[in-house]
Amino acid sequence: MNIFQHSLTLILTLFLSIPPTTQQQLANTDLNALQQITYSLTDVNSGRFFATWNFTSPEYACSTFAGITCSVIGSQVRVTALYLGTGLSSSPGLAGTIPESVYQLTELTQLILYAGIVTGFIPSEIGRRLKNLRVVSLTGNRLTGAIPASFSELQNLHTLDLSHNKLTGDIPPELASLPDLRVLILSHNNLVGEIPDLSNESKLIHLDISKNNLTGMLPGSIPVTLRYMSLSSNALWGPVQYMTSSNLIYLDLSMNKFSGPIPGILFTSSVTSLFLQRNNFSGLLTSFSRSRSSAYGPGTTVDLSHNFLSGEIPDFLSTVETLFLNNNHFSGEVPAAYVSNVFAGMMRTLYLQHNYLTGFPGGNSMVLPDGAALCLSYNCMVPPAVGLMACPASAGGPVSRPFRQCGVFRGGDTMG
Structure with missing residues (x-):
């Protein structure tokens, strides 16, 4: 539980x-x-x-x-x-x-x-x-x-x-605006239509409408009281904006059709469980700073896998305990802070497979702590053996990308 x-x-x-x-x-x-x-x-x-x-x-x-x-x-x-x-x-x-x-x-x-x-x-x-x-x-x-x-x-x-x-059918538009409603869970149904507008006066703290057939864009705002929101596994699209709830801790937008850059507010806010995988997000992850009270650390999870993110991997995610950046267009070397935290046992999972990374500080003599998982397969380098032992079966294929795919990066694309 x-x-x-x-x-x-x-x-x-x-x-x-x-x-x-x-x-x-x-x-x-x-x-x-x-x-x-x-x-x-x-x-x-x-x-x-x-x-x-x-x-x-x-x-x-x-x-x-x-x-x-x-x-x-x-x-x-x-x-x-x-x-x-x-x-x-x-x-x-x-x-x-x-x-x-x-x-x-x-x-x-x-x-x-x-x-x-x-x-x-x-x-x-x-x-x-x-x-x-x-x-x-x-x-x-x-x-x-x-x-x-x-x-x-x-x-x-x-x-x-x-x-x-x-x-089936739509979510009644007035439902989310009920004055005393705190918990709304409609997940795992066949609901259609758009997400109703969430009133700024709403007192919702828990919203789960995942695994339906909802379409359209995100509502214009979300209640400041919201702590848990899951919209996973729908057909939602468009840019992600308006995520400004000062109390949001858990956010799951995975397996939709969201696109554009990931807004920095998602990294600088109080969110400590962030699931954005399997969308169409693109662009760079520039460095963001978090307040000390909401800093990443034990128990935190960030999943940005299976998108189109590019550029070098920034340092600010190095203290996340469980981190998935695999199946993107990241390039450059793996930051040293990530490596040291993995081998110190602070970062328990680091998946970087299926990117265009060119280097990993350290070598085959390094030993992963018990329970740690590191995967570096299918990048533009020969990964150390320690970066292949914990790869999931879905990583598959050769351990390195073909040389022709590892040309000069411009805007996240490879030049053959």
Whole structure:
């Protein structure tokens, strides 16, 4: 579990901590809604989850129903949190469809559907009638159709996770502007269209819309509160601008069609995990300086591989722990600072294969520390043996470029 998954777990834990359940009888409207749920959803592992949902008991106490939490509201005991499924990794989850009767649970603040094989549409009435919802998580199922536009009416919504489904259509444009929304995860779906404008007044801290079919350019601005943003594996294009969030730590724009130079703000800001691989970025990486509080060091990762970056490798990335610069048009010698940090164990991964580099300070007598990875294959030099031992299988081919490819560089191109 990485730091962002851990943070998300803490966020959900905060909102799942509701006053203890009561032994008083549930309100009839909620009992009816729960019964309707059992008609639409079944446990793939028969009997495990719904075993305690006994509608023949005269008690109907909240504590007798697995997966619900209740509170006394007025004079009635109402369901305030509904967790469908066990959430255990060993459980195949639930099957069926989400029943529209869910919207009868009008005091719900959390609606959680754990991973399973639930199909069908997300009922739009959820957004229209469950105005108290703070957390909606329907991840890891087979839900289809569009994200209900009515979700934009959930003014109290804090966390929305619809990831790992088969949702289609656009992202409702008002969704990202909800006043209390902090976590928005729509990754691993089939969403199309452009990224909605992200209001400067938005309070988002975590945005993940990766692995969809989104197109267009980046929005004009991003919220200053944002700490995690992943737009990976879409069809986004154009230059990268406006990345000015002072709190952004994790940024993944990989596997898109972004082009032009990489803006210096991405190197001088607080970003310590930067993934820009497999795009069409070009131009030089000039030297940038970072503040001491956001300096590269242990735990940092920068991946600029599979682009069209050229010129000499600058020194400012020499303190990154995991660095991928392979499959670009870099030329000149590998900076000495990189070499010393690799062999001192400070830089754990340095991939430089498939460039036009002409020299590597050091020789075959140098020994890589345990766990370090260095690859120098297919450059304009004969790499030392130590620079070939950790190359991935994808490096392939001869250890050096053909001489005809290693002419004079002008603007990143070779002259034969």
